[in-house]
Amino acid sequence: MKIQKLEEKIIFPEGVNGSIKDGDLTLKGPKGELTRRFYNKKISLVLNGNELVLLSENATKKEKNLVFTFKAHINNMIKGVTKGYVYKLKICSGHFPMNVSLKGSSFEVKNFIGEKVPRTVELKEGSKVNIQGELIVVEGIDKELVSQTAATIEKLTRRPGFDNRIFQDGIYIIEKDGKVL
Numbered sequence: 001m002k003i004q005k006l007e008e009k010i011i012f013p014e015g016v017n018g019s020i021k022d023g024d025l026t027l028k029g030p031k032g033e034l035t036r037r038f039y040n041k042k043i044s045l046v047l048n049g050n051e052l053v054l055l056s057e058n059a060t061k062k063e064k065n066l067v068f069t070f071k072a073h074i075n076n077m078i079k080g081v082t083k084g085y086v087y088k089l090k091i092c093s094g095h096f097p098m099n100v101s102l103k104g105s106s107f108e109v110k111n112f113i114g115e116k117v118p119r120t121v122e123l124k125e126g127s128k129v130n131i132q133g134e135l136i137v138v139e140g141i142d143k144e145l146v147s148q149t150a151a152t153i154e155k156l157t158r159r160p161g162f163d164n165r166i167f168q169d170g171i172y173i174i175e176k177d178g179k180v181l
Contacts, residue, residue, distance in 0.1 A: 006059040029081025080141040087150040088175035089136040
């Protein structure tokens with residue numbers, strides 16, 4: 001069943017400015033600036049001052065789902081430019097002392113389970129990584145980039161085929177944007 005006129009409104013908080021150009025939404029806030037492409041033939045974005053309206057005429061279930069997906073992504077962008085995102089990881093080393101270092105955009109883990117060759121991964125720009133003793137803090141304004149960086153660091157110490165209840169050495173995500181796991 002089609003919805004004649006589907007209209008969702010998002011009101012920007014104080015300090016957040018938006019602009020739309022060729023389907024690209026740019027939000028500027030106190031923490032920084034984010035740009036993301038929101039393009040669909042049947043969905044239009046209209047900016048009225050500090051209010052963004054998502055419109056769809058004769059929307060099917062697919063367009064309805066897409067409108068709410070766009071709304072969720074825009075809300076994540078608003079939270080990113082106002083408050084930012086923080087993920088925390090913990091370094092757990094029971095048998096061998098693990099050394100973690102950051103060299104430019106390269107993240108390196110030395111002596112993981114006694115390995116001689118260090119494990120390294122290149123981190124994408126846009127997220128800030130801090131090492132504070134046993135904690136690794138990943139911060140940024142783009143939720144997807146920050147979460148992907150944290151997942152990449154966690155994946156660096158995964159070992160398939162080992163029982164995680166017994167072999168607990170590694171780096172694990174312990175907090176996702178204020179939610180303790």
